[in-house]
Amino acid sequence: MTAATTDLVEGGANARKAGQYVYIAAVVLLCAWVLVPLYFLLINTLSSPETVNAYPKRFIPEFDLGSLTFFANFAGILTALKNSVLVAGLTMIMSITIGAPAGYALSRFDFRGKELFRLLVLLTRAFPLPLLALPLAVMFIRVGIDDTIFGLALVHTTLAIPFAVLITFSLFSGIPIELEEAAWTLGCNRLTAFQKVILPLVLPGITASAIFAFVISWNEVFAAAVLTIENRTLTAFLLQNLDTSPLHLKFAGGFILVVPALIFIFAVRKYLFAMWGIANR
């Protein structure tokens, strides 16, 4: 009887231990999944062309700045970077200002065609951009917003809105309406109740969908290549030319495309992490 109990306890401890190993292994695997490619990108960016083409690959960067220097002198790259940040920033702001109220309305009010609206909002993603780009460009030229940051941000906002609406919809749905009602009884009107009670609760979620919008805009090439000329975004400016470039420049170019997005996500991470219950520090 006692022996059996110890066995059980030990068995339980073993199982817990095994579970822990699996947990740690999973964490390591997931981190490696993201970090190893980034690390290789970094090594190859900081290597000379000979090393990039050599085999086996090195695991320590040799700090050859040749490839990066090339891009530093590449005409127009800073302007393109600035444009990318502006377009992505505008996209983020516009998709949240349009998407969040729509999400709130979907979760709080009943109106006719609500289900249809939820479906229709997804339709903007149903058509491939190469198909839309031609009529869009014609219209933009006629209206006069062709080759502007605002025009491109409009297109990117359209692409990002379905995510903004659906993410914020589920966020608002997750917050009991009783909280809002309690605020109303304590002297808030709809607006102040939203501002003081709901907004702090949904902020992390809103950040997440803002990051989504930012990344969608950052990565988009086709519309950017067709709709902007003087004001090219970094992706339109570089990505098209990278696939035919030598390997060491592909790595360096890829690095340059990835790093600003990483910096941005790193900067807003505290809003994001708060979503999973980790305190907002």
Add this chain to the structure above:
Amino acid sequence: MLRPKLAGAVSGLALLVSAASAQAEVLFWSTQAKPVEEAQAMRERVLAGAGEVDYQPNDAGPWITRLNAELEAGSGSIGVLGALHGDFSAMDPEDLVNLGDLGLGSASDTFNDLAKLGTDDLQYIPWMQASYIMAANKKALEHLPDGADINALTYDQLIEWSASVMEATGEAKFGFPAGPQGLKHRFFQGYLYPSYTNGVVRTFASDKAVTAWEKMRELWAVTNPGSTNFSFLQEQLLSEDVWIAFDHTSRLAGAFNERPDDFVAFPAPAGPEGRGFMPVIAGVAIPKTAPDMDAAKALVAHMLKPETQIATLRATNFFPVVDVALPDDLPPSVQAAGAAVATMSASADANPGLLPAGLGDKGGEFNRVFVDTFERIVLAGQPIEAVLDDQKKTLARIMDETGAPCWAPDAPSEGACPVE
């Protein structure tokens, strides 16, 4: 806490957005010189003396979409177009400004005729030319079959050579640009078919074509199977996955420029009907919506100046189309490719072909026929005669629909080129 920040960001953005840039330069909208190093060289060197030029190289998709949008809207910002003959031939000549009155043109009448796109006037001005050649790692030379001259190889010798390299190294070291971006169709249209059948369209399903595809199968057996992912053989030459390669001169250039002492360039092989080869022509044109016609024409004229042509050669590895004396200090890739192309065209058994002409927007479908045939016969191992008979129908339909007459090396035709 976040809201004032956001508000600040919005107003800051609005300020920046409203500051529109002044637009006084000519936009050079190109599908060529796309790799970042080439684009950089075009901007810094080739276009340095041409006034204010904004050189923008693009993928084919955005290139044509933007152009069509401007043509449809009736106003645009593109001043000068730079593209391959095939890109222009897919366009409506009405959308391009007639350029005959500029008094410019290539030294080759064949090129100038092609540039008329079937009309009476030049629709684009030939700008630069290239070709496809072979390149090999010097380590492969010791395995050359007895009695083979690298400057006068035959397809049989190439297969034998690649086989003995494979025997010696245990790996298939012949490389072929059969990747998604690879230019394999040009190998069939301009090299394999002319060399074996002395034709491309007429002889598409002939008995000689069957022999050609049998040879292609033999060659594929000693080809690096990764070739279906190779599009720029300079990469595989440098990584030594491939020792012997066929590709576009500018897609081999990187290998020669990085390690000039390790590689040799040589002509494409010959078959029973001679040494088939094909030029690549790029041209410059002006769309009818160009904002500043005079500046655009000045830029076109600049591109044809002898010194610009030499600068273009250095930047892109595309050769001049006008008569110029080449300087001695050209990059290794240019020297190697230039010598190989010269040997190829001067060889006794040279059988030069032309680019497909008169196909209009069916050029892509025409290429597809050859790529499909390759995939079915060589990759999927389907019976050669059956595949050729099948693909022949598609080819005949394309020729009938476009009414394109035969081009060299096919014998001339009255009306649409027949598939015999």
